[in-house]
Amino acid sequence: MLRTVSCSASLSCASPFFRFFRQFPRSSTAALRGPARNLRRISSPSAGRRVLLRRGLRVSSAAAGRGVNGQFSRLSVCAVATQPAPSYPNVSQDEAEKLGFEKVSEEFISECKSKATLFKHKKTGCEVMSVSNEDENKVFGLVLRTPPKDSTGIPHILEHSVLCGSRKYPVKEPFVELLKGSLHTFLNAFTYPDRTCYPVASTNTKDFYNLVDVYLDAVFFPKCVEDVHTFQQEGWHYELNDPSEDISYKGVVFNEMKGVYSQPDNILGRIAQQATIVDMKPIFLENGVWTLLENIAISPDNTYGVDSGGDPKDIPKLTFEEFQEFHRKYYHPSNARIWFYGDDDPVQRLRVLSEYLDMFEASSSRDTSKIETQKLFSEPIRIVEKYPAGRDGDLKKKNMVCVNWLLSEKPLDLQTQLALGFLDHLMLGTPASPLRKILLESGLGEALVSSGMSDELLQPQFSVGMKGVSQDNVQKVEELIMSTLKKLAEEGFDSDAVEASMNTIEFSLRENNTGSFPRGLSLMLQSIAKWIYDMDPFEPLKYTEPLRALKARIAEEGSKAVFSPLIEQFILNNSHRVTIEMQPDPEKASQEEAEEKSILEKVKAGMTEEDLAELARATEELRLKQETPDSPEALRCVPSLNLSDIPKEPTYVPTEIGDINGVKVLRHDLFTNDIVYAEVVFDMGSLKHDLLPLVPLFCQSLMEMGTKDLSFVQLNQLIGRKTGGISVYPLTSSVRGKAEPCSKFVVRGKSMAGRAEDLFNLMNCLLQEVQFTDQQRFKQFVSQSIARMENRLRGSGHGIAAARMDAMLNVAGWMSEQMGGLSYLEFLHTLAKKVDEDWEGISSSLEEIRRSLLARNGCIVNMTADGKSLTNIEKSVDKFLNLLPETPSGGLVTWDGRLPLRNEAIVIPTQVNYVGKAGNIYSTGYELDGSAYVISKHISNTWLWDRVRVSGGAYGGFCDFDSHSGVFSFLSYRDPNLLKTLDIYDGTGDFLRGLDVDQETLTKAIIGTIGDVDSYQLPDAKGYSSLMRHLLGVTDEERQRKREEILTTSLKDFKEFAEAIDVVREKGVAVAVASAEDIDSANQARSNFFEVKKAL
């Protein structure tokens, strides 16, 4: 597996304007990233704070296009706007009428070179936005307003459930059938606090319309409203295997939300939203603080005072009747907004829709689902809450504090929104932004939390806060936030900072790089953020004019005249301020568990013997139903492509290998809209072993320490003004057939073609001139990193477990774990002390890393742009290379580290677990065949999905095969079980041996695999993937061969693979990230199976 360790920019695309400014890692969601292959990323449209996804885990190629912080170069937005309007196929008024629609309005949107037409379905009032352009990555989305009245999680459970079978597609989970056998470039569903979205995307037109039809049928005619079993499976149910045992709660959403409620950052985000946008009637307690009782939903004005995702305490209060009623009420065309985007026929869109919509009469749902405005508070309020913390950690510095404002009662005009987004970027967008910098440098806390503007709901919010704060410092943080805001209002911003922010925004708009997220979906989420509140759906797409006007105002009046009044009006003089303090409570996790247990004991005590027997029977009935596969006839109804629809060749990326100044250069001639993407790769072969864990901090120091002549703020502003962003990170992977891993240090950047010289000059400046002298800043980096790693341990424990197992099984995994796993966290704790004691030593180690990495020898340059730009930038590359030392200092080292092979359990305070097991299948003599991809996908989508998720109740269960190292790993996510899940993993070989797949199932599995292999990529990602293949020795001939092997996978391959995969059962290692209670009982049940390691 290929890994890079660095902050990964989280894609936040749900807000019309603020989203553009969020490319720089705002939240601390550092994740192991694998640009070439998959990564277990939790994908979320808005940093996971409020939006829930049906499929939290996406095992698809991670966005190679991201990770470069979004900073920019100067360009005129008008250049985009002056393109002539191409003509796209039209829908005449007549055609629309015939299909039951009226054309409401039509506009050419120059910003996205699209013709957008708004239709209204005459009979039901359903609105349809039909966007036509040349983008082959077609997008469909259906959005319903679904305001909940309580925190039982109805919208979320319904979102899961409607995809479990429908009128035309009466199989258990058509959604999973689509996951298995379509070429989708996006397939998921989101629950927001007030709406539910069902989006799909594909580049293949036939596939696209298959997906659309399954989704339409699911939303309007789901089986789940008739069949209580789906509600039980996805929502909640009592489980009792034997009347003598204890009753437990099970349910996919129930466990998903337990996971959400195990993360302090999530709890804080949820309380912030609920408390800020709801009119509370708080209860006054004797300790002098307002508190939230009964989940805040005490006479709310609107829907935001509750959790649409569901609070695990409330989910079991939900009844099937309420669930049915909610569907009847809101899942109606009159309450739906539908989005089409891409290069398909716009008449066909209406034709498909009319078949569904014509079946309905108009309903009042559009009125009943209206979201009410929250009146602004006349006085600020304060809330203190507890969160579950570990018992052993140092709790003194574990408070969190966050100040939130609801900015306005009325919707804001576009220019004000844009200005607020700009202000957000100026205050918090980069490490050099004053509010961020001052808070972090104060030393009052470890990291920022829940910070920034958010405008994806009816009324915009702003929040800023810190975590890792001691009790004594809570008030100081609040004071510092307020005094800094005051100072910014009084003094304004530095003109270089304003210019850097403006360029950042413009570059981002120009590049429109949504990573692996379809562009059409990103646009839909922008449009819907207004449209859902009955405002103009076109407006959020048209930024050119308001941006021009804003720029003109800044030029004429100065930035202070523009931004100071905004800070004053919306923040400083706004009494709707909600301060939330969260205190660590080491008892809370076990208290919650005890409470749940006592409720369940009461339930059991209240049951007669017959009741218990009946419950055990119902449990068994549900399990049988879950484990009985759909019949081949039933499965046939879910539309799928044929193998003949699949291209026989992989997508080739134009790659020309040459050299400049003796250095190997890869050139990719692709249309990039006048942007140059460049990577310079250095070898880590001369780095001393003990310096390895310092590499991530070395990278951060390069970006955030400054040179002799430039402070880090100036350097960051320069990068912002002249480039589209630069990032640096380490990258490691096994190489198939080689003992030595691939271990590199990558510098990545982008700029407008005319700015390439600046880009390479700045890269050189970062690499060679930055001084490692700022002890105080380094100290902050360490504490931020600790906070980030701890957050990851709670939120992505499966990633930590996977890294740990890899570190036991291969050298590349060990290297990666040293720089981003539990070992790294342990290293950081030691380092935190050393910074005070031996800063000189650390500083010279950082210098030593630089000397070991930087060298022309062994360096590779990768460039993606159009042919002319590629030629033009050669001179800059040459100059850059000339400035590098010839060879690295120090001799070659051999990497051979491994963690001892043993089963480990890592203890964290959590209500749900992450369970992994892995082994190396190459050790059995297995030789890589393309069928392995098909088989491992099939195992994930059938065996693990059915057992770990559907009947086990975990949010996710999947496997991953790293074809470079041979490591096959099983992982679960937010899992209520532990040993039981390991047993399921161990049963995989037998599952494969007993498997009987017909040709159709096989074809589906093959097509789904090709869909992953051919994942849609923007130009920068294409160039980057090609570089990765070059580094790992994957040739185009090999890709073609693998593709043929995938396309001809047979049942025989499955049986043979069973033998290889048995090695995981026989010799594999298990690592769990779990609660102390569950680990204890596992060790009791299986005589100290796990070595226990405390982590939080």
Ligand SMILES: [Zn+2]
């Ligand atoms: Zn969910």
